[in-house]
Amino acid sequence: MAQPKVDIQIQSGGLGRSTQVADGVAGLVVTGVAATGLALGVAKRLFSLADAEDVGIKSDVPNLLHAWTQINDFFAFAGDGAELWIILIANTTTLVSAVGNSADDSTPLEKLLVAAEGRVNVAGVSMGRAAGYTPSLNQGFDGNVQAAVGAAQMVAEKFYGRYSPVHIILDGSYMDPAGGYINWRQGGTANRVSCFVGTDVAGARVSCMGKLLGRLASIPVQRNIGRVKDGSFMADAYLTSGVSVRSLTLGALNAIHDAGYILPRIHQGIPGVFLSDDPSLVDNNDDFSSISRNRVIGKAVRLTYQTYVLELLDEVEVQANGRISPTKIGYLEGRIENAINQQMVVNGNCSSVDCTIDPRQNILSTDRLEIQLKLIPVGQLKEIVIKLGFTNPALAT
Structure with missing residues (x-):
């Protein structure tokens, strides 16, 4: 038997402190080829551009330049130490296949979210293509965007049911305004999905998704990505139609905004380019018609679950x-x-x-x-x- 003693045990929990929730964890589904240290369809967590280069995602590998660019853009905004989950998919993958909903969580987006164990709260899809790619235009964009939006909404709802809320942003690639893009603000129902149609590269036909995710990872959940006080988003602005934003009329830009898409915009007298707003692809009267409102309620869901699961x-x-x-x-x-x-x-x-x-x-x-x-x-x-x-x-x- 031990000698008599005074045993002072430090107890935790008296202050009512709560579990911390990570706000800025992002996910990126991006096209390319298998890297030397990362196979296609395998999720990987990165904390810097160097982490990506360590697995072979480098700017001097032509078929990985797109993925490298998006990752570089993310960390340029969010900074080293930010948490980014990526998954590489073949550059022939359709948008619908990239974000599809399956019974066994086998699509790229689902694999990424499962691997991150609920940490990812905003995920983007970036659809870079090989040289000479011919888009399959439908309803103003490449591929069946309407089906992809529906699939992404189903995936988001499924992970909400697992107490892992996520907002999904699709790449509005190869935009063709003459093709009659959908007005999501009139009858749209995808309140956990958005679509980005902006790029900072002249002639590029895919959005600069890495920049957008980096901005989201660097701001608090209630903040609109277009907030002017946060500074300009990029130096110049184009749509994924290949057209400069500066060449379009205010009426044409307003029409794209009013249809529910995220696009670059210019503020007169203010240097740089900003973002128009943070809409979801849903009717305006929905409570979750913006990314910021979704991120706020998503954080509340995570906190509520973590708080009450201890009472089960x-x-x-x-x-x-x-x-x-x-x-x-x-x-x-x-x-x-x-x-x-x-x-x-x-x-x-x-x-x-x-x-x-x-x-x-x-x-x-x-x-x-x-x-x-x-x-x-x-x-x-x-x-x-x-x-x-x-x-x-x-x-x-």
């Missing part, structure tokens, strides 16, 4: 009348309010949180507890109206 199968005290104990209700409400206040309200991700549990629930019969959790989001200044005119002080007196 725990005992719930009830009073003589069968109602849940007020002490238990206060504890459960306080757990999630504390977590969201610490990680979201304090950081400006949302304005406030309110958790309510009805004590009249018959938990003895159902073993089920319903919790109402409501966030008040932050607003965004999308239109500023200034009434400017002259005044005559003499008339006022």
Whole structure:
């Protein structure tokens, strides 16, 4: 038997601190060929451009130049140390195949999300093609974009069901405005999917997805990617139609924006190029009609799951009348309010949180507890109206 002693044990949990959630983890499905150290269809986590080059994704490998460029663009925005998951796919892969929904999580996008174990909260698809590629134009873009949007929405919903919310951004490659692109803002239903039609390279027919993901990884979840205070997005701007944004009329650009696509834009008198907005491919009246709103609710989903999974199968005290104990209700409400206040309200991700549990629930019969959790989001200044005119002080007196 050990000698008599005073045993002081440090306990954790008294401060009510919550598990941290990573906001800026991105995923990239990108076309190319197998690298020397990375096979096609295998997900890989990177923390720098050097990590990509270590597995053979280099700028001097012609069939990997596109993938290298997107990765380089990501880390140029997000910085070394940011977390990026990539998966290489053959440059003959269709957009629908890249983002397809399967029963066994076997499509490239699904493989990437599964390998990341729920860490990826925004994923982009970049469809670089081999020289001489002939696009199959349909509804204003290469490939069956409508089918790809539907498939990506199904994948996003599936991973939401696994408490791993993700917003998916598709490459609006080979844009052909004359082809009658879909107006997603009128009847669209893909509120967890967006489409990017901008590039910084003259004549390029695919979007600069790496830049967009890098911007998203470097800003808080509530922030719009087009926020002017964050600085310009790139030096010059083109659409994936191959046309310079500066050559198009304001009316033509507004039409693309109003249809729900993300595109570059110019602010008069401000150097550089910015992004128009952060729309989802959904009707305007949907609560999740923007990437930023999706990222906010996605963070809340992760926090809520991580908070309440610890309470699973725990005992719930009830009073003589069968109602849940007020002490238990206060504890459960306080757990999630504390977590969201610490990680979201304090950081400006949302304005406030309110958790309510009805004590009249018959938990003895159902073993089920319903919790109402409501966030008040932050607003965004999308239109500023200034009434400017002259005044005559003499008339006022």
